[in-house]
Amino acid sequence: MTALDFSTTIGNAWFPAPTFTASGCASSGRELAQFFPLREMGGVVTKSVMSKMRPGRPTPRMAETPSGMLNSIGLQGPGIDAFLAKDVPYLVEQKARVIVSIAGETVEEYSTLARKLRSVSGISAIEVNISCPNVENRGLVFACDPEASRRVIDGVRRTIGGELPIIAKLSPDVTDLVSIAKGVVDAGADGLALINTVLGMVINVDTMRPHLGGKTGGLSGPAIRPIAVRAVYQVHAALPQIPILGMGGVASGKDALEMILAGASGVSIGTASFGNPTAIMAIQDELKQLLIDRGFTSLKQAVGFAHRPIEAE
Amino acid sequence: MTQLNKHAKQLLAPIVSNKRVGQYHQIIINIGEIATNCKPGNFVAISVGGGSSSMVLRRAFAISRVSTSTTVGGTMELIVAPHGQGSKWLCAQGEGVVLDLVAPLGTAFGIPTEPVPVLLVGGGYGSAPLFGLAELLNSRGCRVDMLLGASTGSKIYAPMEGKRAVNSMRIYTEDGTMGVAGRVTDPIAEIIKDLNVAVIYSCGPMPMLAAITKITNEFDVIHQCAVEESMACGVGICMTCVLPVENEDGTISNLRSCIDGPVMDGAKVQWSKVGQQI
Numbered sequence: 001m002t003a004l005d006f007s008t009t010i011g012n013a014w015f016p017a018p019t020f021t022a023s024g025c026a027s028s029g030r031e032l033a034q035f036f037p038l039r040e041m042g043g044v045v046t047k048s049v050m051s052k053m054r055p056g057r058p059t060p061r062m063a064e065t066p067s068g069m070l071n072s073i074g075l076q077g078p079g080i081d082a083f084l085a086k087d088v089p090y091l092v093e094q095k096a097r098v099i100v101s102i103a104g105e106t107v108e109e110y111s112t113l114a115r116k117l118r119s120v121s122g123i124s125a126i127e128v129n130i131s132c133p134n135v136e137n138r139g140l141v142f143a144c145d146p147e148a149s150r151r152v153i154d155g156v157r158r159t160i161g162g163e164l165p166i167i168a169k170l171s172p173d174v175t176d177l178v179s180i181a182k183g184v185v186d187a188g189a190d191g192l193a194l195i196n197t198v199l200g201m202v203i204n205v206d207t208m209r210p211h212l213g214g215k216t217g218g219l220s221g222p223a224i225r226p227i228a229v230r231a232v233y234q235v236h237a238a239l240p241q242i243p244i245l246g247m248g249g250v251a252s253g254k255d256a257l258e259m260i261l262a263g264a265s266g267v268s269i270g271t272a273s274f275g276n277p278t279a280i281m282a283i284q285d286e287l288k289q290l291l292i293d294r295g296f297t298s299l300k301q302a303v304g305f306a307h308r309p310i311e312a313e
Numbered sequence: 314m315t316q317l318n319k320h321a322k323q324l325l326a327p328i329v330s331n332k333r334v335g336q337y338h339q340i341i342i343n344i345g346e347i348a349t350n351c352k353p354g355n356f357v358a359i360s361v362g363g364g365s366s367s368m369v370l371r372r373a374f375a376i377s378r379v380s381t382s383t384t385v386g387g388t389m390e391l392i393v394a395p396h397g398q399g400s401k402w403l404c405a406q407g408e409g410v411v412l413d414l415v416a417p418l419g420t421a422f423g424i425p426t427e428p429v430p431v432l433l434v435g436g437g438y439g440s441a442p443l444f445g446l447a448e449l450l451n452s453r454g455c456r457v458d459m460l461l462g463a464s465t466g467s468k469i470y471a472p473m474e475g476k477r478a479v480n481s482m483r484i485y486t487e488d489g490t491m492g493v494a495g496r497v498t499d500p501i502a503e504i505i506k507d508l509n510v511a512v513i514y515s516c517g518p519m520p521m522l523a524a525i526t527k528i529t530n531e532f533d534v535i536h537q538c539a540v541e542e543s544m545a546c547g548v549g550i551c552m553t554c555v556l557p558v559e560n561e562d563g564t565i566s567n568l569r570s571c572i573d574g575p576v577m578d579g580a581k582v583q584w585s586k587v588g589q590q591i
Contacts, residue, residue: 024552025550025551026550027549027550027552030317031317031548031549031550031572032548032550034317034319034321034548035321035323035548047552055565055566055567055590055591056552056555056567057590058588058589058590058591059542059543059553059554059555059556059587059588060543060553060588061552061553061554061555062543062544062545062551062553062554064368064369064370064545066367067367067369068369069369069370069545071545071551071553073551073552073553076552076555076567213588221369222369251369271369271545272369273546273550274369274370274371274545274546274550274551275360275369275370275371275546276323276360276371276413277323277415277546277548277550278323
């Protein structure tokens with residue numbers, strides 16, 4: 001039997017497997033725990049939480065599109081205090097590794113959230129979601145502006161100190177992703193989550209109006225996978241030492257391997273879980289086998305393999 | 314507090330039969346032991362399109378009835394209208410095709426502890442889960458009366474055997490092609506008064522559920538309705554299928570119709586705020 005070291009690290013956080021939920025695709029964790037033990041995957045990235053309870057956007061919030069879907073949830077959530085009181089203790093009790101995702105409307109809100117997380121035990125890392133497309137004001141998508149991105153990450157870094165790894169979640173809807181990635185890494189991000197959903201729209205031809213209550217939504221699923229692979233590849237080429245959580249339409253072990261070869265140290269699974277609640281378990285098993293089949297003895301050997309020149313046979 | 318359906322299981326289940334019934338398809342699926350855990354009101358989420366499909370999301374269908382005593386083991390019946398890409402695919406699948414499904418999901422209709430008079434109201438194929446419910450209520454000694462409505466006669470789903478458990482069944486169509494010309498909600502107030510109805514169970518389009526709530530608000534009648542909102546996952550992780558519902562403290566929250574529903578207290582659902590920013 002071939003031994004495979006399947007573990008991965010992001011900053012000082014260690015995970016036994018490179019498979020994670022994508023933020024906003026696992027609710028509180030309890031819903032998926034009906035189908036498999038949460039500790040069996042690499043980690044749970046929680047739904048981005050804000051300071052206050054937030055009702056989210058009106059329905060319809062969803063439109064299926066070819067090999068994908070648009071969502072327009074608008075960060076519905078209980079607010080940080082209820083989240084820390086109920087959801088984090090549950091995940092810790094399940095022995096899941098927890099990456100808490102935070103979202104704010106201002107630079108200050110991110111820092112406030114980080115302050116509340118500073119003393120919480122059982123958290124492996126913080127994902128700073130600066131790229132949710134479902135906000136009223138596109139100006140608030142910090143990840144579209146290199147300077148704003150940098151300020152948010154800098155504020156979070158200063159607030160939490162050097163302990164918890166920070167993962168900045170970036171948007172593909174930018175002209176120069178690499179410069180934004182470099183900016184947030186300079187400001188103190190230990191890792192990057194690539195990519196958030198791609199801004200899109202569906203118009204209902206019967207009502208002849210935008211289908212979604214929020215008009216625009218985030219496109220996810222296999223339809224965006226080549227965009228995600230490209231983003232991971234470009235950023236890894238520029239910042240080879242920075243761990244990347246790759247996501248965007250990963251639905252099989254083969255898709256996960258593609259992300260790893262492009263330069264991701266881990267993969268997040270979102271839309272695939274909507275179609276199949278046990279998708280993460282299947283992807284994990286398939287990925288493990290694909291790595292073994294290719295002669296890798298550790299996941300880390302495969303990270304960024306696609307960047308290597310083809311050696312003379 | 315949200316309660317998950319603890320019986321939910323994912324399984325591969327073969328189709329036993331698929332018959333056309335008017336505008337709908339009656340699909341029977343062999344689900345084995347989990348049939349005993351399926352209650353009227355619960356639903357099933359089915360993967361559609363086959364392995365390489367571009368349809369990435371499951372489709373939710375109300376479980377219209379289950380049987381645990383047939384020769385093939387436990388089965389569930391679905392009544393499916395082939396109107397979308399996913400439901401058309403399902404309706405085209407024949408005997409022996411194996412489906413990837415998750416069931417039972419969601420809340421069930423609450424059954425009264427006393428044998429009280431109840432009224433069941435179904436709109437279109439929304440009537441399907443009411444027949445299994447009628448049998449259960451009837452076995453508990455409730456007087457069961459039923460109203461079925463649709464825009465036109467061919468959209469009424471009323472199997473012959475469905476009449477066994479009901480005291481009366483009246484049909485309303487908007488174009489008058491079957492039963493009485495009019496809306497299914499027209500006679501409800503009268504029936505509540507005449508029969509001293511304690512609970513109304515409903516399943517059908519949202520405007521019908523909202524109209525019934527308006528009537529039940531005038532009387533001391535409980536309204537349990539099965540809502541229909543488009544879902545991406547069916548298991549509570551996507552947050553797309555929300556409806557505005559009044560909490561105990563009078564505030565309003567967007568609750569998931571897959572977990573806090575599909576059966577909800579009609580009086581608590583804020584029908585006028587559906588599709589609005591809360």
